[in-house]
Amino acid sequence: xxxxxRKATIHDMEDVRQLVIALAIYEKEPEAVIATTNxxxxxxxxxxxxxxxxxxxxxxxxxxxxxMTFSTWKGKCMYLEDFFVLPEYRKLGIGQQLFxxxxxxxxxxxxxxxxxxxxxxNESAHEFYRKNNAILETNWWNGKMxxxxx
Amino acid sequence: xxxxxRKATIHDMEDVRQLVIALAIYEKEPEAVIATTNxxxxxxxxxxxxxxxxxxxxxxxxxxxxxMTFSTWKGKCMYLEDFFVLPEYRKLGIGQQLFxxxxxxxxxxxxxxxxxxxxxxNESAHEFYRKNNAILETNWWNGKMxxxxx
Numbered sequence: 091x092x093x094x095x096r097k098a099t100i101h102d103m104e105d106v107r108q109l110v111i112a113l114a115i116y117e118k119e120p121e122a123v124i125a126t127t128n129x130x131x132x133x134x135x136x137x138x139x140x141x142x143x144x145x146x147x148x149x150x151x152x153x154x155x156x157x158m159t160f161s162t163w164k165g166k167c168m169y170l171e172d173f174f175v176l177p178e179y180r181k182l183g184i185g186q187q188l189f190x191x192x193x194x195x196x197x198x199x200x201x202x203x204x205x206x207x208x209x210x211x212n213e214s215a216h217e218f219y220r221k222n223n224a225i226l227e228t229n230w231w232n233g234k235m236x237x238x239x240x
Numbered sequence: 241x242x243x244x245x246r247k248a249t250i251h252d253m254e255d256v257r258q259l260v261i262a263l264a265i266y267e268k269e270p271e272a273v274i275a276t277t278n279x280x281x282x283x284x285x286x287x288x289x290x291x292x293x294x295x296x297x298x299x300x301x302x303x304x305x306x307x308m309t310f311s312t313w314k315g316k317c318m319y320l321e322d323f324f325v326l327p328e329y330r331k332l333g334i335g336q337q338l339f340x341x342x343x344x345x346x347x348x349x350x351x352x353x354x355x356x357x358x359x360x361x362n363e364s365a366h367e368f369y370r371k372n373n374a375i376l377e378t379n380w381w382n383g384k385m386x387x388x389x390x
Contacts, residue, residue, distance in 0.1 A: 110312040125315035160289040162260040165275035227382040
């Protein structure tokens with residue numbers, strides 16, 4: 091096995107989306123992914139997000155997707171939206187390599203904060219983030235509204 | 241009183257930051273605001289965020305600050321980072337006007353989702369969002385790490 095971490099290109103968007111669907115199944119909401127590969131490509135072209143992928147040969151087996159946001163308290167803040175390694179590639183340190191690549195991108199961007207969310211029941215993820223000396227906060231709720239834009 | 245809602249310009253960034261500090265006091269963390277007016281101006285110039293302000297004459301008395309993000313499940317998603325009306329201007333519908341301006345910007349951008357966070361103890365905010373038919377989720381934790389970038 092020869093795992094490499096590299097920046098994703100627009101040609102990787104279909105594979106990245108397939109990993110998102112795999113993650114949605116793990117999070118018990120497979121029907122919730124309505125964004126198309128074209129949505130991914132358009133947003134990627136506009137620079138709305140970036141992705142680092144882990145590849146085994148030519149196969150994408152993990153990814154971390156993030157974008158720049160702005161914390162009114164801290165200033166520039168890199169937000170990790172999605173982070174996944176295929177189950178058969180777990181326990182090899184690939185998640186840590188991807189997370190490190192995200193933290194490195196955060197540092198290089200001049201952001202003062204890295205931020206993300208994790209489900210309350212996902213204890214293995216909590217353990218991973220605690221091992222990385224991250225702060226986990228349980229006192230914020232999410233609000234959201236959906237729109238029927240195509 | 242003649243309240244108007246308008247898009248903020250770069251010249252409003254100091255006033256916007258002062259409202260953020262007022263909100264941080266309300267959220268019991270006044271020391272937490274380390275972003276400078278210059279940080280605001282630089283990020284605003286780069287298009288990292290947008291702001292709608294409520295003005296009483298020439299005085300900025302409320303604001304909503306938001307930016308485009310990408311939900312891997314839904315596609316483009318407008319994130320509300322900060323939302324505040326000065327206490328002496330509450331109960332006049334100004335918060336609703338600002339929130340509507342944010343939802344309007346979300347709709348016009350083609351985003352499929354509006355998203356934000358609210359503190360678990362802020363019951364008046366919960367009531368406001370429920371009145372707006374928003375979904376409130378309590379099952380996500382926030383993770384974060386700080387960096388010493390200047």
